[in-house]
Amino acid sequence: MKRTKGEKPEKPEKEKVRIGNIDLTFVLVLLILLGLGIVMMFSASYAIAINEEKDGYYYALRQIIFAAVGLIAMFAISMIDYHILAKKGVAFAAYIGSVILLILVPIIGTDQGTGITRWIRLPGGLTFQPSELAKFAIVILFAYLIDLNFDKMKKFTTGTLPYVILVGIIVALLMLQPHLSCSLLILSIAVTLVFVGGARWWHILLVILVGALLMTALVLFLIKYKGIGYFTVRFESWLHPFDSPDPDKTWQTRQSLIAIGSGGLFGLGFGESRQKYLYLPESENDFVFSIVCEELGMLGAVTVILLFGALVAQGFHIATHCKDRFGMLIAIGFTLQIGLQAFLNIAVVANLVPNTGISLPFFSYGGTALMMQLAQMGIVLNVSRSRQPVTVRRPLSPPEEPHEAYYQQDA
Numbered sequence: 001m002k003r004t005k006g007e008k009p010e011k012p013e014k015e016k017v018r019i020g021n022i023d024l025t026f027v028l029v030l031l032i033l034l035g036l037g038i039v040m041m042f043s044a045s046y047a048i049a050i051n052e053e054k055d056g057y058y059y060a061l062r063q064i065i066f067a068a069v070g071l072i073a074m075f076a077i078s079m080i081d082y083h084i085l086a087k088k089g090v091a092f093a094a095y096i097g098s099v100i101l102l103i104l105v106p107i108i109g110t111d112q113g114t115g116i117t118r119w120i121r122l123p124g125g126l127t128f129q130p131s132e133l134a135k136f137a138i139v140i141l142f143a144y145l146i147d148l149n150f151d152k153m154k155k156f157t158t159g160t161l162p163y164v165i166l167v168g169i170i171v172a173l174l175m176l177q178p179h180l181s182c183s184l185l186i187l188s189i190a191v192t193l194v195f196v197g198g199a200r201w202w203h204i205l206l207v208i209l210v211g212a213l214l215m216t217a218l219v220l221f222l223i224k225y226k227g228i229g230y231f232t233v234r235f236e237s238w239l240h241p242f243d244s245p246d247p248d249k250t251w252q253t254r255q256s257l258i259a260i261g262s263g264g265l266f267g268l269g270f271g272e273s274r275q276k277y278l279y280l281p282e283s284e285n286d287f288v289f290s291i292v293c294e295e296l297g298m299l300g301a302v303t304v305i306l307l308f309g310a311l312v313a314q315g316f317h318i319a320t321h322c323k324d325r326f327g328m329l330i331a332i333g334f335t336l337q338i339g340l341q342a343f344l345n346i347a348v349v350a351n352l353v354p355n356t357g358i359s360l361p362f363f364s365y366g367g368t369a370l371m372m373q374l375a376q377m378g379i380v381l382n383v384s385r386s387r388q389p390v391t392v393r394r395p396l397s398p399p400e401e402p403h404e405a406y407y408q409q410d411a
Helices: 024-051 058-077 088-108 130-148 161-175 180-196 201-225 230-239 247-263 288-320 325-349 367-384 404-410
Strands: 119-121
Touching: 024 058, 024 288, 024 367, 058 367, 088 119, 088 130, 088 161, 130 161, 130 180, 130 325, 130 367, 161 180, 161 201, 180 201, 180 325, 230 247, 247 288, 288 325, 288 367, 325 367
Parallel strands: none
Antiparallel strands: none
16 A cells, blocks of 8 residues: 555554453452351361360361461462473473372372271371372373374374373272272363363264273272272162161261251251261261251352352353463363362262262362362462453554655555
8 A cells, every 4th residue: 555755654553461460250259169168167077076076176277277378379379470380390290290199099098087098198197188189280281291282183193092091090090099089080171171182072082982991890890809899889879878778888878968958948057057966977078068058058059059150160261361272271171170079079969979089179178189279279360360462452652754765665
């Protein structure tokens, strides 16, 4: 286009990149969930602490300390560039570390009175659950590898098979504990990340079918040759919670359903649960949602579910507005972990699926899980600091008069 002398060139549009502002909606929903979780865990744990000859506030105070440490870590991590995780050394170190710890669980682990060895005891009476590190490691490693090899994801040998091997090692070690719920959670996260990363859907479907067969075979092997009745007990309690030939095996499921039914629409009132008085095992941990239903009723339960839904929706919003693939993948992975874990826990306490022993994020008692979850939310918040450029029009200072050669060039 010709320009005449004296005509000003078109003014370009400036781009404004939102950097430095964390997603306040995500933070608000998270803090509401955490606060409500601590309050309900306190109500559910008070009678248990007294029965154990401890102060009634014992579990609540410890959970508050874990939450405080986790929140400090969350906000500190939210200020550190998440791209530090997009390094080969960091991603593989997290994965190898989780594998080593999972191998050590059957050797030096403790069962915490549950009969299932999943924890490693630390100095000072603390315990650590390596499966929590495994969730983190899978997200980081898969995001790193998918981002690095994005143009190769369509091929089965480079876009699906390596990820199957990596997640297969973790799942095999988890199933030896056994920890079925965590295995399903990690598999779901892995499949989602690979699919979002560009792998062909029929490659993923083939892997899911083969994986389901292998997992079924492993479960049958553990039951028949290792004498592990864990799976059969959980399956029977799911099918026959009220008319099982062995009532002791279905006690927890029955008491959970009684607690949910007792709450009705509006609940019995905060602190008024009856099932928490040693009727419902693990009421402060895996079955804290049953106490939520009993004390706050269906309205309270629906509120908690909606809060988790809002957190997941906002986490996905952060992911879809991230300016790079690695940030998008880790935001999806950590958000999906919280959403799926909450869904599985609620499904278990309502007996929609067999009891697999999975905690409710931000509600269940446990230092390792709570601090890891908050740290992961810190990474999501860090991703939210770096958004897609938002184009805005703003007045520019008047440009200097172009040189004579500027017009001659167009002419």
